Amino acid sequence: MTIENHLMPPGKNRDQRPIHDLRSMVMHWVENPNTGIDHTRNWFIRGEVFGSYHYIIDIQGRVGRIIPENERAFHCGSRVYEPRATKLFGADVIRAMTTNNFSLGIGLCHPDWTGKFTRETIISALKLCADILYRHNKSEGIISTHYEITGKNCPRYWQNNHAKFEAFVKSVGQILAKKRAISLEAEKMLAQIL
Numbered sequence: 703m704t705i706e707n708h709l710m711p712p713g714k715n716r717d718q719r720p721i722h723d724l725r726s727m728v729m730h731w732v733e734n735p736n737t738g739i740d741h742t743r744n745w746f747i748r749g750e751v752f753g754s755y756h757y758i759i760d761i762q763g764r765v766g767r768i769i770p771e772n773e774r775a776f777h778c779g780s781r782v783y784e785p786r787a788t789k790l791f792g793a794d795v796i797r798a799m800t801t802n803n804f805s806l807g808i809g810l811c812h813p814d815w816t817g818k819f820t821r822e823t824i825i826s827a828l829k830l831c832a833d834i835l836y837r838h839n840k841s842e843g844i845i846s847t848h849y850e851i852t853g854k855n856c857p858r859y860w861q862n863n864h865a866k867f868e869a870f871v872k873s874v875g876q877i878l879a880k881k882r883a884i885s886l887e888a889e890k891m892l893a894q895i896l
């Protein structure tokens with residue numbers, strides 16, 4: 703999987719504050735049909751409102767890095783939170799309203815207002831999520847939707863079809879298990895090679 707760098711310059715929506723600990727990976731729709739990585743990125747840069755993600759995946763499955771994983775983005779902050787947010791982040795983070803300091807945000811592009819994702823977007827999202835969880839040594843259980851954190855209607859398609867989101871999470875878990883198995887196998891092979 704290739705990740706293209708589309709990094710935002712530092713500014714209002716990339717304030718370069720650190721991510722303390724990854725407690726949730728939050729999935730979004732870009733809420734703007736048939737647009738690509740730079741459309742949303744440039745809107746974030748203009749900074750009319752607070753908003754940014756770490757990654758955007760377009761409808762062709764291209765993955766753009768907008769903000770580095772060790773810096774926070776503005777994608778799931780709120781004054782009110784859903785019950786799942788407390789389970790993922792812990793009561794202290796919810797009380798302090800600092801969910802953005804403990805999460806990564808991924809924005810998924812979509813062709814129309816139903817918000818349904820393309821095959822290409824989902825394939826890249828499966829790989830990207832498994833890759834991030836593998837590197838951070840976390841489980842697929844920390845994947846959430848924006849609506850599970852703050853109640854916002856995002857991503858629309860998964861809010862209307864929650865079983866599809868659950869199937870997505872399960873699939874990420876299966877890819878993650880395979881990645882870990884390959885890594886273990888490689889370590890075992892070392893004895894014969896070194």
Ligand SMILES: [Zn+2]
Nearest residue numbers: 730731848856
């Ligand atoms: Zn969202």
